[in-house]
Amino acid sequence: xxxxxxxxxxxxxxxxxxxxxxxxxxxxxxxxxxxxxxxxxxxxxxxxxxxxxxxxxxxxxxxxxxxxxxxxxxxxxxxxxxxxxxxxxxxxxxxxxxxxxxxxxxxxxxxxxxxxxxxxxxxxxxxxxxxxxxxxxxxxxxxxxxxxxxxxxxxxxxxxxxxxxxxxxxxxxxxxxxxxxxxxxxxxxxxxxxxxxxxxxxxxxxxxxxxxxxxxxxxxxxxxxxxxxxxxxxxxxxxxxxxxxxxxxxxxxxxxxxxxxxxxxxxxxxxxxxxxxxxxxxxxxxxxxxxxxxxxxxxxxxxxxxxxxxxxxxxxxxxxxxxxxxxxxxxxxxxxxxxxxx
Amino acid sequence: xxxxxxxxxxxxxxxxxxxxxxxxxxxxxxxxxxxxxxxxxxxxxxxxxxxxxxxxxxxxxxxxxxxxxxxxxxxxxxxxxxxxxxxxxxxxxxxxxxxxxxxxxxxxxxxxxxxxxxxxxxxxxxxxxxxxxxxxxxxxxxxxxxxxxxxxxxxxxxxxxxxxxxxxxxxxxxxxxxxxxxxxxxxxxxxxxxxxxxxxxxxxxxxxxxxxxxxxxxxxxxxxxxxxxxxxxxxxxxxxxxxxxxxxxxxxxxxxxxxxxxxxxxxxxxxxxxxxxxxxxxxxxxxxxxxxxxxxxxxxxxxxxxxxxxxxxxxxxxxxxxxxxxxxxxxxxxxxxxxxxx
DNA sequence: TTGTAAGCGTTATCAT
DNA sequence: ATGATAACGCTTACAA
Numbered sequence: 001x002x003x004x005x006x007x008x009x010x011x012x013x014x015x016x017x018x019x020x021x022x023x024x025x026x027x028x029x030x031x032x033x034x035x036x037x038x039x040x041x042x043x044x045x046x047x048x049x050x051x052x053x054x055x056x057x058x059x060x061x062x063x064x065x066x067x068x069x070x071x072x073x074x075x076x077x078x079x080x081x082x083x084x085x086x087x088x089x090x091x092x093x094x095x096x097x098x099x100x101x102x103x104x105x106x107x108x109x110x111x112x113x114x115x116x117x118x119x120x121x122x123x124x125x126x127x128x129x130x131x132x133x134x135x136x137x138x139x140x141x142x143x144x145x146x147x148x149x150x151x152x153x154x155x156x157x158x159x160x161x162x163x164x165x166x167x168x169x170x171x172x173x174x175x176x177x178x179x180x181x182x183x184x185x186x187x188x189x190x191x192x193x194x195x196x197x198x199x200x201x202x203x204x205x206x207x208x209x210x211x212x213x214x215x216x217x218x219x220x221x222x223x224x225x226x227x228x229x230x231x232x233x234x235x236x237x238x239x240x241x242x243x244x245x246x247x248x249x250x251x252x253x254x255x256x257x258x259x260x261x262x263x264x265x266x267x268x269x270x271x272x273x274x275x276x277x278x279x280x281x282x283x284x285x286x287x288x289x290x291x292x293x294x295x296x297x298x299x300x301x302x303x304x305x306x307x308x309x310x311x312x313x314x315x316x317x318x319x320x321x322x323x324x325x326x327x328x329x330x331x332x333x334x335x336x337x338x339x340x341x342x
Numbered sequence: 343x344x345x346x347x348x349x350x351x352x353x354x355x356x357x358x359x360x361x362x363x364x365x366x367x368x369x370x371x372x373x374x375x376x377x378x379x380x381x382x383x384x385x386x387x388x389x390x391x392x393x394x395x396x397x398x399x400x401x402x403x404x405x406x407x408x409x410x411x412x413x414x415x416x417x418x419x420x421x422x423x424x425x426x427x428x429x430x431x432x433x434x435x436x437x438x439x440x441x442x443x444x445x446x447x448x449x450x451x452x453x454x455x456x457x458x459x460x461x462x463x464x465x466x467x468x469x470x471x472x473x474x475x476x477x478x479x480x481x482x483x484x485x486x487x488x489x490x491x492x493x494x495x496x497x498x499x500x501x502x503x504x505x506x507x508x509x510x511x512x513x514x515x516x517x518x519x520x521x522x523x524x525x526x527x528x529x530x531x532x533x534x535x536x537x538x539x540x541x542x543x544x545x546x547x548x549x550x551x552x553x554x555x556x557x558x559x560x561x562x563x564x565x566x567x568x569x570x571x572x573x574x575x576x577x578x579x580x581x582x583x584x585x586x587x588x589x590x591x592x593x594x595x596x597x598x599x600x601x602x603x604x605x606x607x608x609x610x611x612x613x614x615x616x617x618x619x620x621x622x623x624x625x626x627x628x629x630x631x632x633x634x635x636x637x638x639x640x641x642x643x644x645x646x647x648x649x650x651x652x653x654x655x656x657x658x659x660x661x662x663x664x665x666x667x668x669x670x671x672x673x674x675x676x677x678x679x680x681x682x683x684x
Numbered sequence: 685t686t687g688t689a690a691g692c693g694t695t696a697t698c699a700t
Numbered sequence: 701a702t703g704a705t706a707a708c709g710c711t712t713a714c715a716a
Contacts, residue, residue: 006462006486006487008708008709008710009709009710010709018686018687019686019687019688020687020709020710020711021686021687021688021689021710021711021712022685022686022687024709024710024711024712025685025686025711025712028711032685032686033685033686034685034686037685037686049482049485049486051456051459051460051486052460052709052710053401053460053462053708053709053710054460054461054462054710055397055400055401055406055461055462055708055709055710056401056692056708056709056710056711057709057710057711058397058692058710059395059397059398059401059692059693059694059708059709059710060691060692060709060710060711060712061692061710061711062692064397066440073426074422074425074426074429075419075422075423075425075426075643076422077417080416080417080418080422081417083416083417083441084415084416084417084443087416087441087442087443088443091442094457096440096442096457096461097440097441097442098408098438098439098440098441099425099429099439099440099441100429100433100438100439101426101429114393115436115438117393118393118394118395118396119396119397119438120348120395120396120397140391143391144348144391144393145348258630262630284627285626285627285630288600288604288627288630288631289630289631290632301417350692350693350694351693351694352693360702360703361702361703361704362693362694362695362703363694363695363696363702363703363704363705364701364702364703366693366694366695366696367695367701367702370695374701374702375701375702376701376702379701379702394693394694395692395693395694396694397692397693397694398692398693398694398695398708399693399694399695400694400708401692401693401694401708401709401710402693402694402695402696402707402708403694403695403696403708404708
């Protein structure tokens with residue numbers, strides 16, 4: 001079964017007493033081929049159940065019409081939405097996607113990237129793992145003349161195309177909103193500060209405090225609270241302080257916010273009256289918790305489309321000079337019950 | 343930048359005054375090559391930043407070491423988990439994944455499949471769209487000598503490798519559980535009956551009623567309630583019946599169950615006392631709604647791994663005879679507050 | 685408009 | 701152990 005030989009342009013040519021090149025031309029809808037013969041070729045191609053061998057075609061043409069995508073986890077809402085967005089845009093252009101996941105591990109990320117280089121993909125789209133600090137593997141992509149686009153979690157030092165969220169601004173907006181709602185002691189759950197996105201979110205938090213004349217308090221900023229469990233633990237710690245916070249900004253994710261909410265519920269602390277909660281990412285469940293959780297929408301699907309379109313634009317750009325280009329998407333604060341005091 | 347020529351085995355051969363074939367052998371770790379020269383070749387390969395052109399290699403070898411995956415939607419928990427599972431298993435074997443989404447449209451599904459055939463993938467893994475009734479495109483895969491594995495939503499008539507959930511049994515279990523909890527008038531929200539999985543779930547529902555001596559009531563079975571919105575509408579309809587149901591089995595998804603819950607909450611109907619609710623798929627939010635929602639776990643990640651391993655097994659099977667093989671995974675009922683009456 | 689032939693980068697099969 | 705050469709299937713100058 002599996003070894004059945006597939007029809008090639010030679011088979012078609014032979015059957016029609018034509019030259020393979022004519023068949024190729026017809027199949028590529030070249031203008032310089034007789035309409036009658038073209039029809040004939042197309043007809044017999046269909047009869048013989050011919051499908052082009054893209055491998056051969058791409059080898060000859062020197063590109064693969066394939067984009068490689070590396071994300072920490074495929075089955076995370078944000079990433080799968082971005083991928084869906086990329087797929088949506090690239091599909092229309094006849095491009096294929098090769099998806100890899102790093103599982104948040106640096107080693108696997110390197111491996112993924114190398115595989116994609118081997119595959120001679122035309123472009124690699126990546127959001128780095130939480131472990132990633134070195135970036136030789138990304139430089140390597142560039143060295144192979146492969147287009148590199150970073151998104152969301154990007155390595156700042158590397159001059160590549162980038163699509164990011166304006167994390168600082170959205171973080172600033174969220175905290176400002178909470179201050180406006182009358183919260184005075186706002187705690188921050190931070191993600192690993194290795195990652196630029198988490199640094200930015202912290203910066204936004206600090207800037208909001210500053211602009212409202214509130215002094216940051218070290219005890220209220222908890223490092224590495226980036227999972228639901230870690231956040232729950234952090235929350236217990238925060239709420240047992242002599243002067244506990246009256247709001248918590250779970251800047252890492254909605255899962256963290258959920259951890260906060262669960263602990264608050266167990267401790268019978270009223271949200272939003274006694275404690276305000278804000279998450280990040282607009283996961284679908286934030287709408288249906290009680291109370292619903294204020295969060296930040298990152299427009300993930302749109303982000304994916306933007307990444308893809310950025311690539312196509314860059315392709316069309318015939319200049320040999322590579323212009324570093326960064327697109328920043330402004331996330332949107334979604335205010336819900338968990339921070340609405342009246 | 344982009345057009346930079348990449349190092350080939352010729353470049354290495356030239357530099358070392360060797361024959362390309364020797365280089366190839368060394369790079370493939372062939373035993374019939376001098377250890378010293380092998381070392382030398384590997385060293386200069388690294389120096390010249392060589393990476394194998396998989397396109398050429400695969401063309402020569404006659405396969406692509408690539409598996410194509412077609413799903414209705416990438417960004418749905420169930421599917422992204424399955425994909426993650428497939429990726430996890432195939433990655434270790436040096437395989438790549440090409441992901442496509444049909445967006446639940448038949449036309450796009452056909453297009454996806456054809457692209458994958460063009461790509462000369464070694465295997466196509468598919469879960470068909472809700473629109474799919476014809477299956478010429480799948481037959482076509484077989485005709486090209488490409489391995490085809492269906493999962494979850496499968497076309498029964500087509501004899502291929504399959505990995506399915508035992509939908510009927512899990513559905514039976516869910517309804518039996520509800521009956522045990524004292525629910526007497528259990529309504530069913532059905533998915534499109536074109537899809538085998540939804541037919542099976544209905545069958546399981548009917549069998550459970552029968553075994554417990556309950557006669558099915560036509561008014562309590564609502565067709566095509568397979569989104570949150572449709573389910574909400576269906577729920578309003580059901581609850582306004584002269585004799586409304588005392589439980590609703592949202593057999594299509596947890597999103598449907600959510601629709602039910604929201605309407606019940608609005609109508610101030612107490613769950614689970616006045617109305618029991620059961621969903622399907624164990625989406626992460628089912629745990630955190632109030633009340634939490636009873637649902638069915640499909641072991642999606644494991645399902646993906648199973649699909650991948652099925653392929654590898656089949657590969658090793660050197661018999662020319664193709665043995666149709668179907669693996670059924672037994673889902674697990676997760677009972678939660680929404681159906682727990684005491 | 686069609687045919688000829690070279691080449692994309694590998695690998696497999698010879699021969700040396 | 702290494703070299704020469706053909707072939708995988710397609711595209712594209714160039715020639716006719």
